[in-house]
Amino acid sequence: MLGQRALAFGASQVVQAGRDVHVHYVVDQRPVLRRADLVRRVLPATVEQTPRSPLRGREDDLAFLRDNVAAGSPVVVTGPKGAGKTLLLKHAAKTGELSGRVLGDDVGMVWLSGRFRTAAHVVRELLQECFEVDADVIVPDALARRALGDVRALVVLDGVDLPPAEAQLLLSAMPRSVFVLSSRRDDLWEVGRTRPLGGLPLADAITVARDEVGDRVDVDEVESDWRECDGNPRDIVERAAVRDAARRLGAVPQGESSAEALAQGLAIVLGSLTDQARRALGTLAALGDDVRWGTRLLTAISGVPEAEGAATLARKRLAHFEDDGYLVSDVAARSAPFTGSDLVPLVDRVTEWVTSAPPDAVAAELDVLERALKRTLDAELHETALALARTAATGLAWTRHWGALAIVLGLGLRAAIGAGSVREEISFRYALAVCRLNDGSTRQAAEVLAGALSLSGDDERLAVRVRELDAEIQHLSARQPWSALDAVLARVAEAGSTVAASARAVRDACGAVLTSTPAGAQLARLAQENPAVVRGVASMVAVAGLVLATMSASGSRDEATAMPPTGVVAGQPPVATSESNPAPTDSNSAATGTPPNDPTPTTRVSTNGATPEDRQAPGTSRTESPHPQTTEPRTTIPATWGHVRVWTVDGAIGTTRPLSGPTVPNNNEANWTYGPWEMITPAAGYPTATHVAVGKQRIRLPAVGAPGGSVKVTTQDYAAWGGAVGYRPGVSCQPSTWFQDGADEVVDVVCFDRAGNPADVPFFLRYVAGSASTGRGFVFDDQPTAPTFTPDWRHGVNAGAVTRTGVGRYTADFPGSAGGAVEVTAVGPALRHCAVTGRRGQLADLACTAPDGSPADTAFTAAFTVDHNLLDDPRKPVGDYLVIGDSPSSSAPVITAKWASGNAPTTLERLSTGKYKAHFTNGYIRSTVHVTAHGHGNHCAVMQLNDYSRADDSHFWIACFDAAGALVNTGFTLIYTSTRIY
Numbered sequence: 001m002l003g004q005r006a007l008a009f010g011a012s013q014v015v016q017a018g019r020d021v022h023v024h025y026v027v028d029q030r031p032v033l034r035r036a037d038l039v040r041r042v043l044p045a046t047v048e049q050t051p052r053s054p055l056r057g058r059e060d061d062l063a064f065l066r067d068n069v070a071a072g073s074p075v076v077v078t079g080p081k082g083a084g085k086t087l088l089l090k091h092a093a094k095t096g097e098l099s100g101r102v103l104g105d106d107v108g109m110v111w112l113s114g115r116f117r118t119a120a121h122v123v124r125e126l127l128q129e130c131f132e133v134d135a136d137v138i139v140p141d142a143l144a145r146r147a148l149g150d151v152r153a154l155v156v157l158d159g160v161d162l163p164p165a166e167a168q169l170l171l172s173a174m175p176r177s178v179f180v181l182s183s184r185r186d187d188l189w190e191v192g193r194t195r196p197l198g199g200l201p202l203a204d205a206i207t208v209a210r211d212e213v214g215d216r217v218d219v220d221e222v223e224s225d226w227r228e229c230d231g232n233p234r235d236i237v238e239r240a241a242v243r244d245a246a247r248r249l250g251a252v253p254q255g256e257s258s259a260e261a262l263a264q265g266l267a268i269v270l271g272s273l274t275d276q277a278r279r280a281l282g283t284l285a286a287l288g289d290d291v292r293w294g295t296r297l298l299t300a301i302s303g304v305p306e307a308e309g310a311a312t313l314a315r316k317r318l319a320h321f322e323d324d325g326y327l328v329s330d331v332a333a334r335s336a337p338f339t340g341s342d343l344v345p346l347v348d349r350v351t352e353w354v355t356s357a358p359p360d361a362v363a364a365e366l367d368v369l370e371r372a373l374k375r376t377l378d379a380e381l382h383e384t385a386l387a388l389a390r391t392a393a394t395g396l397a398w399t400r401h402w403g404a405l406a407i408v409l410g411l412g413l414r415a416a417i418g419a420g421s422v423r424e425e426i427s428f429r430y431a432l433a434v435c436r437l438n439d440g441s442t443r444q445a446a447e448v449l450a451g452a453l454s455l456s457g458d459d460e461r462l463a464v465r466v467r468e469l470d471a472e473i474q475h476l477s478a479r480q481p482w483s484a485l486d487a488v489l490a491r492v493a494e495a496g497s498t499v500a501a502s503a504r505a506v507r508d509a510c511g512a513v514l515t516s517t518p519a520g521a522q523l524a525r526l527a528q529e530n531p532a533v534v535r536g537v538a539s540m541v542a543v544a545g546l547v548l549a550t551m552s553a554s555g556s557r558d559e560a561t562a563m564p565p566t567g568v569v570a571g572q573p574p575v576a577t578s579e580s581n582p583a584p585t586d587s588n589s590a591a592t593g594t595p596p597n598d599p600t601p602t603t604r605v606s607t608n609g610a611t612p613e614d615r616q617a618p619g620t621s622r623t624e625s626p627h628p629q630t631t632e633p634r635t636t637i638p639a640t641w642g643h644v645r646v647w648t649v650d651g652a653i654g655t656t657r658p659l660s661g662p663t664v665p666n667n668n669e670a671n672w673t674y675g676p677w678e679m680i681t682p683a684a685g686y687p688t689a690t691h692v693a694v695g696k697q698r699i700r701l702p703a704v705g706a707p708g709g710s711v712k713v714t715t716q717d718y719a720a721w722g723g724a725v726g727y728r729p730g731v732s733c734q735p736s737t738w739f740q741d742g743a744d745e746v747v748d749v750v751c752f753d754r755a756g757n758p759a760d761v762p763f764f765l766r767y768v769a770g771s772a773s774t775g776r777g778f779v780f781d782d783q784p785t786a787p788t789f790t791p792d793w794r795h796g797v798n799a800g801a802v803t804r805t806g807v808g809r810y811t812a813d814f815p816g817s818a819g820g821a822v823e824v825t826a827v828g829p830a831l832r833h834c835a836v837t838g839r840r841g842q843l844a845d846l847a848c849t850a851p852d853g854s855p856a857d858t859a860f861t862a863a864f865t866v867d868h869n870l871l872d873d874p875r876k877p878v879g880d881y882l883v884i885g886d887s888p889s890s891s892a893p894v895i896t897a898k899w900a901s902g903n904a905p906t907t908l909e910r911l912s913t914g915k916y917k918a919h920f921t922n923g924y925i926r927s928t929v930h931v932t933a934h935g936h937g938n939h940c941a942v943m944q945l946n947d948y949s950r951a952d953d954s955h956f957w958i959a960c961f962d963a964a965g966a967l968v969n970t971g972f973t974l975i976y977t978s979t980r981i982y
Helices: 023-027 059-070 085-094 119-130 141-148 164-172 202-216 219-228 233-249 258-271 275-285 295-302 310-315 340-356 359-363 366-378 382-396 402-419 422-438 442-453 460-477 482-495 499-514 518-528 531-550 557-561
Strands: 006-009 012-015 075-078 108-113 153-158 178-183 193-196 319-322 325-328 640-646 656-658 688-693 696-701 710-715 732-741 744-752 763-769 776-781 802-806 809-813 821-826 833-840 843-849 860-865 879-885 894-900 906-912 915-920 927-933 939-946 954-961 972-978
Touching: 059 075, 059 085, 059 178, 059 193, 075 085, 085 153, 085 178, 108 119, 119 141, 119 153, 119 164, 119 402, 164 178, 202 219, 202 233, 219 233, 233 258, 275 295, 275 310, 275 325, 295 310, 295 325, 295 340, 310 319, 310 325, 340 366, 340 382, 359 382, 366 382, 366 402, 382 402, 382 422, 402 422, 422 442, 422 460, 442 460, 640 696, 640 927, 710 744, 710 776, 710 821, 710 860, 710 927, 710 939, 732 763, 732 821, 744 763, 763 927, 776 809, 821 833, 821 843, 821 879, 821 927, 821 972, 833 927, 843 860, 879 906, 879 915, 894 906, 915 972, 927 939, 927 954, 954 972
Parallel strands: 075 178, 075 193, 108 153, 153 178
Antiparallel strands: 006 012, 319 325, 640 763, 656 688, 688 696, 696 744, 710 732, 710 763, 732 744, 776 860, 802 809, 809 843, 821 860, 833 843, 879 894, 879 972, 906 915, 915 954, 927 972, 939 954
């Protein structure tokens, strides 16, 4: 590369980035961490901490912390900036109340400080604390988690402001350890026992002020500050210190209001500063009062030594020293103006410093780098931002801080696009895709890299790398069964130690397994003969080995293209296309374009030998074929899911709108819309609804696409509740088709009035695919006229055969479902009602009818769950179900089966004919609820719900109708899932 200069820093090196140096060069040089490279550290029982001041007014908070840690419970200390969270933790550590010895004589302690952005970032830091790890190796997230899973320690994370899903993901990495977190967030109550730190009592606030300025404190002024600052101790101390300094420098006007006196006192203090201290203050305040500047960076940018600059400001309480860095005080930040014209020179100086700084020093300045990049991007200074991002990413790529690297790469990508630099954009996309794969985020990697594949750059070597990486991503996305693949990769990972050394080995091994060659089988047998190796390394090294192999500069295009074609899975036939057998479309496809084909083939199997070869979307009609029966081997698809509520249905035809996310104006839909797309930072995207036609909505669920799956749609019949809407009670909705579109899942939903005419109606939708346990299962029968339907791996999970017992009547075999809940929904473009008509152990009898109640052969999807959340995701365990027995002749409904997570109480009452109210005591938004009627020709809907007013107090109102659209007393199954994030 032109313009590069390598500088040695311990075991690492920095590439001094000129205009022609790109981050992918450094990424490709990183060695791979092997399991054998990890050497366990002996953790200290205590971590020495020195509180900056005495602890006042927090005796109850200290006792809460001590008691819960001793009980082995995770604790989250929350509160605004300056509330005293760090002081509380440091005081507890100094007194021994936060110590590994509290949990056991052999339990160590780990203490990390810093505002990490992702769980993966923290996991790598924890691995570094608990194990001897070379600084210049890449640490795959899965390998780090495997190693940390055996560690028992007290882990204190001070200032780790992660979203709830990321925080839970972090804690799951060390299940044997006890965590204590401090955070400004107020939504981490799911993570552990939460202790909010509010303002101090007035007496304690006065004592804190005296600790700072002595007996010179004015009690009346402190009381005024106490009211204005809601008792925040830092704010009170800052104000008291400024007033005290002003009095010692000159007269402070009397008779002024508290705010006016503070402003005039601050002016006196600022006027007393030296030119050097003013320059340091200007730099500290340039990017905001919540940005921490490291000492070396602050000295370099301001040109002022620490003793004459930042240290002086800290003594006057115009700055605070935290975590080996400085932050400007709130009081001083408001009086240190920073103009836009100063931004470019400031960022240029930061870029210059990064060019020659050690990699770990660059990583420590993520606050400054991130804010500087965002400010320049907001000002559309794309070239300035691009220079900083290129230089910072090149340095960070040499460190273990790939969480920080991913943030800089994302901002650098924005800068490259804004600057119109195709080469830079490809480079940033490639490196960011590698980071995502290293974290195990295959879908995100695919989405990022897709943009690079569509660009034409002038760097052919980089283009080859992009294509090779894309080939590996496609193989990972094909969901090859891990039993054989992990075994091969475990053996390869043990043999290779660098990217270049392992590239061909990993690529050849994967190719052998995926194409089922004798060589692949031989390698698999070798791994199976060493189960300890497989268990220890397989699942962690698989992703890293594949990802890093693609980054090898020595890989050839021939090796990449020699792999099996994208979308082919070992043991399964490739998709066969034919002009005589096109994929089906429906009459509404012209409104939004024909939906893309499902990238995986489906095989229909019936016991009478019918195997139709036409590839069909859910709900389309089929004809039987005389070809002999063929079956596909089972493939395991990891559980994935998503749910939405569509409430606003009267938008213009053809419009697309988000259902959740930062741009959504209210929570009518967002509170009941959630999925794994939002359990990562940043979110992979947000669901959208497109109003395709009257009565038809197309729902796009980001980053959860998978072959097959099951969709449940439940109508919200607001007319039955008494709402003034444009339809009569008795409406219904159902899925007409669903398919995987790249990383997304697309579901088309059709809704009808009682007569079967298209109608715009609100609904709830839940999508699930794959399975991680036997607690739930589903089947999608798209052969409603076949005597017996045996589902392949795309059409069923934990499901046996479906037997057709008559027109529109079926018996589904769900092994292990006895005593649980079964739901069913019709699938297709024409209105149908499907209901449960009987249960016999693991067998469920189902009946599907036309709008007039006559039997109708109908494609359907049915699912079951037994003492289990139907999402099958251990991160979201909260849920309930009720199986209700009722009839027109019954005096009251009877609960025949139920389950509630945490054994929470549940109740049900009949309000009037066909109307019911259910109450669950363990749910909260976000959530989804679905109901299935019992009895031939019946259907049920949700009228209204309230699980948002209070946590663990969820109410649902249900209405059930007969085939004529009249309210009827009938049994039903109600399944509620809370994915609560609050």
